[in-house]
Amino acid sequence: MLWRWHQLIIEHADDLAAILTVEMGKPLAEAKSEVSHAAAYLQWYAKEANRIYGETIPPPSTDRGMLVIKQPIGVVGTITLRNFPASMVARKSHRHWRRAAP
Numbered sequence: 434m435l436w437r438w439h440q441l442i443i444e445h446a447d448d449l450a451a452i453l454t455v456e457m458g459k460p461l462a463e464a465k466s467e468v469s470h471a472a473a474y475l476q477w478y479a480k481e482a483n484r485i486y487g488e489t490i491p492p493p494s495t496d497r498g499m500l501v502i503k504q505p506i507g508v509v510g511t512i513t514l515r516n517f518p519a520s521m522v523a524r525k526s527h528r529h530w531r532r533a534a535p
Contacts, residue, residue, distance in 0.1 A: 450465040
């Protein structure tokens with residue numbers, strides 16, 4: 434879903450930037466940059482699937498271990514900055530994973 438969302442943002446980047454300009458009064462160049470950032474967030478989160486190692490993650494140092502605990506979080510409400518609506522929605526829309534050291 435994240436890859437598809439990313440693809441749709443890229444395909445409709447000019448329209449989305451125009452909408453941001455009309456709704457927010459943001460200059461078109463800044464709106465285009467924000468739409469690009471939103472797509473980049475979604476691309477990065479979609480690539481997280483490639484970084485799933487199972488229940489444990491290789492730690493950055495040998496004196497620690499990392500354990501992935503997957504827990505549903507249910508319905509989430511988000512309050513974002515009004516001056517970056519597209520990129521903040523994309524940034525906040527990924528799944529939240531809680532990582533805890535054993």
